[in-house]
Amino acid sequence: MLEVRNLTKQYGNQAAVDGISFTVPDGRVTGFLGPNGAGKSTTMRLLLGLEKPTSGTALIDGKNYRSLPSPLTSVGALLDAKAMHPGRSGRAHLRSLAVTHGLPASRADEVIEMTGLTNVASKKVRGFSLGMGQRLGIAAALLGNPQNVILDEPVNGLDPEGVIWVRNLARHLASQGTSVLISSHLMSEMSQTADDLVVIGRGRILANSSMQDFLALANNDRVLVRTDERDDFARRLKERSVAFDAVETDGLLVQAPTRDIARLGVDAGVLLHEIIPQVATLEEVYMNMTRDEVEYQSGEFAGQPTPEIATGTPWGTTADKEN
Amino acid sequence: MTTATLSAGTPQVSAHFPSHKLTFLGAVRGEAIKFRTLATNWIMLAVTLLIMVGMGAMFAVVINQMYESALAAQEAVATGAAPVAGPTVDNVYNYARGIGDSGMMFGSMLVASIAVVFIGSEYASRQINTTLTTVPRRTATYLAKLLVVSFWTFFIGFISAALSYGVAQLLLDSRITEAVTVNGDVVSNWVAVGLYCMLMSWMGLGFGTLLRNNAGGIVLVVVVMFILSIAMNMVAGASEMIQDFVPYLPMALGQTFTTVGVADDAAITNLEAGLWLSVWCLIPALLGWARLALTDSK
Structure with a gap:
């Protein structure tokens, strides 16, 4: 020992x-x-x-x-x-x-x-x-x-x-x-x-x-949802003050229980063809924990795209999360 | 949280090797393996031997010339001429007896370098971390290294001196070889050369450990052995105190220590020279030990 x-x-x-x-x-x-x-x-x-x-x-x-x-x-x-x-x-x-x-x-x-x-x-x-x-x-x-x-x-x-x-x-x-x-x-x-x-x-x-x-320290209550009617479903989420981020072209990262999201899809008549609970990896938890502790901070490349989260959409903003 | 709170217990030992413990003898054997499994050490030992024996051979030729001059001077004195300055026949015989130390100055620098590199290369390669993890008691580690390097440098000094003597017998005038046979003085000279090399290795190991660097350690040995002697001899005329100090410099002490035929009532005898030289070599050895034992290994 x-x-x-x-x-x-x-x-x-x-x-x-x-x-x-x-x-x-x-x-x-x-x-x-x-x-x-x-x-x-x-x-x-x-x-x-x-x-x-x-x-x-x-x-x-x-x-x-x-x-x-x-x-x-x-x-x-x-x-x-x-x-x-x-x-x-x-x-x-x-x-x-x-x-x-x-x-x-x-x-x-x-x-x-x-x-x-x-x-x-x-x-x-x-x-x-x-x-x-x-x-x-x-x-x-x-x-x-x-x-x-x-x-x-x-x-x-x-x-x-x-x-x-x-x-x-x-x-x-x-x-x-x-x-x-x-x-x-x-x-x-x-x-x-x-x-x-x-x-x-x-x-x-x-x-x-x-x-x-x-x-378990990670925020594991996010769910990846994919639908062909993303704008419509995003509007429904916003009406119910559910936080979300847009992902790629057809996805939403929604902060709500899986069952609630599925129910919302049914109620709204929106076909959700993927509903995947997101489990944080060790790397994600570690990176979050040590973000402010690194001695040598890497810079970002010029023109580096933000991974995963789509930008420029009217609804995929941080403000939505704060609702 | 799963951090266990466990009290300090008896160290558990491996089930496979329950009776195996770290011992000082083991540490010495480990250092011995390290020494003999490096080609660099063998090359440097071989170069030391070649240089010392080569210098002995060259000095044998010089001794033959000295012998002719001494005989001529002896005959001239016998015919009533005034004695001239220079070595006597007896002096030449003593030179022949002590021919084993002819290449000692160069050889000693090489053996000191071997000792510097023995420890300095451990720092350069970071092997020292493995060494100190295996044998964490620093004094034991240092003493083990000192013993191993002492053995090899004494051995190479003694063998080189004996071989120099042997090779010289083939080159010396037969009248000299008939007059000079292997006796206590000759063997003492070989032993003294071995001890001198050993003491130089202490200096080398000490400076190597102190500076943790090959080049730095070798430079420091050169400074103490050569530069200091040259500088002090240059300014010796300026002060009587410096003049008195010059024979106590390590290079001069080494020469006195190995010389055959030093009178018992000389200002510095062989034994005294050896003791003073030991002091010169012990100081860096102790400084090296202090650096190793009292500071972090970084």
Whole structure:
């Protein structure tokens, strides 16, 4: 189990991590999300004793990382895909780690095979692609068959097979009772992998909940309606003060229960050929939550069209929503 | 919210490796594997050996010339001529005994560079994060690296000195080789060269860890070993204090430490030179340890 309590890391006047607390329980995959510069990697480095906290504690199974009698079998970590000497072979890299804990050399070969690197294990790391480096980093993390696993962006550079493998690995480790803390910017991947989520922004915890609870934070009462008589149906909605937005050429995103919308269609004699409840994705909830927390805000392209919502129609406006 | 509130418990260890623990010996073995699995280290060790043995061979030729001059001067004195300045025959014999240290100045720079690169490349490649995650006790990590690099640099220094001596036997005048045989002085010279290389590796590892940079570490070693000596010798005439200090500079101490035939009542004996040199090398080694142990690894 990983425990972070009131953890703060200050660089000069700037707090990279600002009094955060969370727990990564055994047998669960906890997703660690946040924009670039939010403090995810710093938190992981603090957990692994690579940096000293300004205040607070970061504990592995109740102990400070540096005082663990057997770090390699307590925590397996992937912080950086290429945190290894480029002039050394993958096998030699793993053996140099294994021998520190008296693990047999055959264990290095086992994790090499497990990560699909058997054919390239004797090659120098400098010739590895990002994906191969990532696999080697994961192999190093698994070397001691640890009770806790920390993976920072483990699917970066991996091919689809590798992405699925990491997902299955995380799930398998959790099923064996391992606590898994995993950070990623791939929301679709995280939504399939994580049981719990910790969202961080500008060094502070924005959310700490189960995936289910997190998704429930979203506004899920919107329904996509498609009809050939959109203008007519929009007028009916407006008469009843129901908020909506126009979508594409024949759709309306209506903020009302599905049954009520269907009833309105019947009453108005308007054929609704699609009525689809909209369930927010992890990405949507995350983007809404971290909109104001990003350190590096992207600009919009000139002439960039607004996605989905049609513009220039007399009824698809924000004012409608406010009715 | 599902955040569990669990109390700190006994660390759970892997079911597969319940009895495996991190040990200092393991850390040393890990560093040893790291050292010997890098081609760069072997290349640099080989270059060090070649340079030191090559310098020994060249010096053997010079010793032959010195021997001829010393014999001529000895015969001239025997026929009543005034003695001329220059090495005596006995001096030449001592040079031949100590021929193992001929390439030591260049060799020591190389071994210091090996030590700098041993740690500096870990920072450059970010391998240091993996190293410190595997062996989080910084002092143990540093000592393991120090032991490994000490072993290899002592080994290469000793072997280079012995090989230099061996190669020189093939080139030296037979009258010199008949007079000079392997004795305690000769072996002491080889050991001293090995120790000198080892101490230089401490300096290299220290500066490499302190600056966390290959180029910076090597430059600092060059400054302390060469630039400082040259600068101090240039201004030595200006002050008696500086004159007194020059023999205590690391390069001069290294020469005194390995020289064969230093009198027991000399201003600085072999042992004293070795001890003072150790101080010069321990300071950067301790600074490097402090940087590693007391600051973040970034």
